[in-house]
Amino acid sequence: MTDAxxxxxxxxxxxxxxxxxxxxxxxxxxxxxxxxxxxxxxxxPHVKAFKSTALAARLADAGHHRFCAATIRELEGMVxxxxxxxxxxxxxxxxxxxxxxLADGGASITVAVDSPETVAAAAGxxxxxxxxxxxxxxxxxxxxxxxxxxxxxxxRAAGLEVRGVMGYEGHLMMVDDLDEKRAKVEKSMxxxxxxxxxxxxxxxxxxxxxxxxxxxxxxxxxxxxxxxMDTQYDTLGLPFEMALSxxxxxxxxNARGWFVxxxxxxxxxxxxxxxxxxxxxxxFCSDEHTTIKPDDLGMPAVxxxxxxxxxxxxxxxxxxxxxxxxxxxxxGDLTARPVVDRWEVDLLHW
Amino acid sequence: MTDAxxxxxxxxxxxxxxxxxxxxxxxxxxxxxxxxxxxxxxxxPHVKAFKSTALAARLADAGHHRFCAATIRELEGMVxxxxxxxxxxxxxxxxxxxxxxLADGGASITVAVDSPETVAAAAGxxxxxxxxxxxxxxxxxxxxxxxxxxxxxxxRAAGLEVRGVMGYEGHLMMVDDLDEKRAKVEKSMxxxxxxxxxxxxxxxxxxxxxxxxxxxxxxxxxxxxxxxMDTQYDTLGLPFEMALSxxxxxxxxNARGWFVxxxxxxxxxxxxxxxxxxxxxxxFCSDEHTTIKPDDLGMPAVxxxxxxxxxxxxxxxxxxxxxxxxxxxxxGDLTARPVVDRWEVDLLHW
Numbered sequence: 257m258t259d260a261x262x263x264x265x266x267x268x269x270x271x272x273x274x275x276x277x278x279x280x281x282x283x284x285x286x287x288x289x290x291x292x293x294x295x296x297x298x299x300x301p302h303v304k305a306f307k308s309t310a311l312a313a314r315l316a317d318a319g320h321h322r323f324c325a326a327t328i329r330e331l332e333g334m335v336x337x338x339x340x341x342x343x344x345x346x347x348x349x350x351x352x353x354x355x356x357x358l359a360d361g362g363a364s365i366t367v368a369v370d371s372p373e374t375v376a377a378a379a380g381x382x383x384x385x386x387x388x389x390x391x392x393x394x395x396x397x398x399x400x401x402x403x404x405x406x407x408x409x410x411x412r413a414a415g416l417e418v419r420g421v422m423g424y425e426g427h428l429m430m431v432d433d434l435d436e437k438r439a440k441v442e443k444s445m446x447x448x449x450x451x452x453x454x455x456x457x458x459x460x461x462x463x464x465x466x467x468x469x470x471x472x473x474x475x476x477x478x479x480x481x482x483x484x485m486d487t488q489y490d491t492l493g494l495p496f497e498m499a500l501s502x503x504x505x506x507x508x509x510n511a512r513g514w515f516v517x518x519x520x521x522x523x524x525x526x527x528x529x530x531x532x533x534x535x536x537x538x539x540f541c542s543d544e545h546t547t548i549k550p551d552d553l554g555m556p557a558v559x560x561x562x563x564x565x566x567x568x569x570x571x572x573x574x575x576x577x578x579x580x581x582x583x584x585x586x587x588g589d590l591t592a593r594p595v596v597d598r599w600e601v602d603l604l605h606w
Numbered sequence: 607m608t609d610a611x612x613x614x615x616x617x618x619x620x621x622x623x624x625x626x627x628x629x630x631x632x633x634x635x636x637x638x639x640x641x642x643x644x645x646x647x648x649x650x651p652h653v654k655a656f657k658s659t660a661l662a663a664r665l666a667d668a669g670h671h672r673f674c675a676a677t678i679r680e681l682e683g684m685v686x687x688x689x690x691x692x693x694x695x696x697x698x699x700x701x702x703x704x705x706x707x708l709a710d711g712g713a714s715i716t717v718a719v720d721s722p723e724t725v726a727a728a729a730g731x732x733x734x735x736x737x738x739x740x741x742x743x744x745x746x747x748x749x750x751x752x753x754x755x756x757x758x759x760x761x762r763a764a765g766l767e768v769r770g771v772m773g774y775e776g777h778l779m780m781v782d783d784l785d786e787k788r789a790k791v792e793k794s795m796x797x798x799x800x801x802x803x804x805x806x807x808x809x810x811x812x813x814x815x816x817x818x819x820x821x822x823x824x825x826x827x828x829x830x831x832x833x834x835m836d837t838q839y840d841t842l843g844l845p846f847e848m849a850l851s852x853x854x855x856x857x858x859x860n861a862r863g864w865f866v867x868x869x870x871x872x873x874x875x876x877x878x879x880x881x882x883x884x885x886x887x888x889x890f891c892s893d894e895h896t897t898i899k900p901d902d903l904g905m906p907a908v909x910x911x912x913x914x915x916x917x918x919x920x921x922x923x924x925x926x927x928x929x930x931x932x933x934x935x936x937x938g939d940l941t942a943r944p945v946v947d948r949w950e951v952d953l954l955h956w
Contacts, residue, residue, distance in 0.1 A: 272701065272704070272956055273956070274956060304893055304894065326893060326894045327894060347857070347868075347894060347895075348857040348858050348866075348868075348908075349857060349868070350855055350857060350908060350909045351622065351855075354622070370858055371858065371859070371908050373907070373908035373909055374857070374858075374908065377909075391860065395860070395862075395864050395889060395890075395897050396858070396866055396892065396895055396897050397857065397858040397866050397895070398858070400860075400861070426892070505700055505701075507697070507698040507699060507700060507724070507747065508698050508720055508721065508724075508746070508747040508748070509721070510741065510745070510750075511750070512745075514745050516698075516746055516747050518697075518698075518699070521875060521877050521918075521920070521921045522920070522921050522924045525871060525876070526875070526876050526877040526921075527871050527876040527891065539745060540745075541877065542746060542776070543654055543676060543920045543921060544654065544676045544677060544697060545697075545746055545747070547745050547746050557723070558698075558700060558721050558723035558724065559700045559723055559727075568871075570871070570872070570893045571871045571872055571876075571893060574872045574925065575924065575925070576955070577954075577955045604927075605926070605927045606622055606623070606624060
């Protein structure tokens with residue numbers, strides 16, 4: 257989507273807005289903190305959070321070589337980028353043809369299955385490895401614990417290698433109290449371990465950014481949001497910083513007490529509510545605008561650039577063609593901050 | 607974003623899901639109904655609602671040759687597609703360089719201005735025509751009525767031809783009662799006409815899908831959602847039908863009373879709430895899933911395709927690379943409906 261003929265911007269002030277911006281120092285600290293907590297294969301980074309093979313390559317450099325994804329398109333992109341060591345499609349799919357083409361390239365592809373139909377899709381498509389996806393309390397995908405063993409048998413009978421189990425305790429990500437969260441995750445993972453007994457295999461895959469620190473029952477954690485973060489995860493007191501913002505331009509100011517920037521519904525994931533402005537209170541978002549009541553810093557000038565913080569990282573990233581990566585430290589003149597890299601969001605759509 | 611090597615699908619059942627689908631018969635009826643109400647230049651279709659030059663070309667075929675847009679990227683795409691007769695950037699922008707490149711190509715470009723800074727951007731960039739954007743009650747862009755004449759003078763002094771005024775009564779789109787809506791729009795347009803007195807020029811541009819029928823004060827209406835519609839506009843009793851859906855595949859069913867499809871937060875604009883399922887009650891959306899409680903039709907099978915209706919058309923379209931256009935009449939077997947065309951969503955991003 258990017259026009260290659262455009263000169264690469266040298267500073268935030270030269271970017272076309274709205275622009276998705278990564279603070280490289282904060283990103284690197286997030287990656288290092290997670291790599292210390294869950295080194296190497298203990299973390300299976302989830303590419304759905306950032307949809308960029310350039311970003312994924314940085315996580316591989318930090319020691320994580322096994323990735324998971326939510327869509328076939330994401331896996332196709334990871335294969336094309338050579339990040340093929342051990343790829344998990346941590347989701348159910350029924351598209352035989354594209355699954356088969358993925359496996360043909362020689363990448364190591366494992367898919368989640370939770371039904372005879374998804375087993376048939378994997379086997380029919382030519383994928384050779386599977387995890388049994390088990391429902392651990394979130395009303396979404398995953399078979400019943402009691403059905404896991406039988407499904408594993410069916411998968412093996414269909415020619416699939418069953419490498420273990422996965423389950424996603426997504427309903428527990430935002431539990432605030434750490435003791436309560438640990439107790440609930442323990443119960444949830446109890447179901448997964450019970451299923452694992454019946455299924456066999458080496459892998460017990462679960463978790464996310466909200467539970468990575470308390471989920472000691474899974475032997476690999478599927479997390480992706482931690483490296484960029486958003487204002488919702490930022491309420492949890494995790495050892496990760498906000499590394500993502502959307503830089504917008506002020507396009508209108510009104511003496512009656514508001515200003516308007518050129519980033520709106522099409523630049524932010526809105527399911528967790530409005531983005532946060534560092535220059536005032538967000539009143540509402542329109543397609544290509546956000547109206548903001550200025551704080552004590554007063555009214556900005558038309559043309560000024562301000563940073564906005566997304567409430568939900570995954571769907572925000574999915575609205576942009578690229579990350580612009582900024583160096584130096586935050587706090588100074590936003591416009592002057594250098595742009596040191598561009599990471600394409602190359603795993604968009606399906 | 608589309609892989610040209612893929613065979614064009616011949617039916618809904620062959621599409622990669624989630625897929626944005628237009629019902630051609632319903633779309634054509636919507637376009638015809640609007641063209642009858644507001645023929646030719648009485649409607650200035652707003653491309654922000656559909657972000658597709660292929661769709662815009664159909665509106666040109668229906669007699670509307672003057673378009674408006676919300677971003678420079680949208681205008682660039684319209685120029686590239688040759689839809690250049692009279693293009694209005696109905697929004698404030700401060701990017702001199704790209705404005706200038708637009709005008710260089712010989713297209714007729716008019717931009718909205720509401721401040722000395724946006725006048726300077728237009729004049730500095732080489733655009734030669736402007737509308738004075740007037741605030742008519744929505745707390746967003748637009749100058750005060752009392753400032754409109756002075757701003758027009760400044761624009762003319764900067765070398766711009768001032769063609770008239772625009773204002774967007776966006777806060778009145780969803781007023782339910784028609785008499786109340788007409789009275790409020792009259793008041794709002796009273797301000798715009800007062801500004802027009804001071805500004806001069808031929809154009810009084812305003813309105814949208816929610817007010818097109820009552821706004822008799824503007825001499826051109828900016829509407830785009832009408833041709834595709836969404837579940838929010840569908841509550842207003844307008845003479846337009848739902849022509850847009852997202853077709854999803856069932857990927858998991860659970861005997862405890864829900865099923866899961868492969869379209870979620872990344873496939874739907876979420877700011878007007880959840881999409882509507884034709885097969886049950888939507889429980890919640892995740893990034894790539896929606897969990898649905900089945901209705902009296904019962905549990906669908908894994909692999910089955912179902913249509914979902916978006917709550918907000920504009921940000922939904924902006925999440926997809928293309929429209930798949932289906933022929934025939936609705937009501938039969940969804941999977942078998944023929945795909946008769948593909949309209950690229952070629953005006954994405956900024």
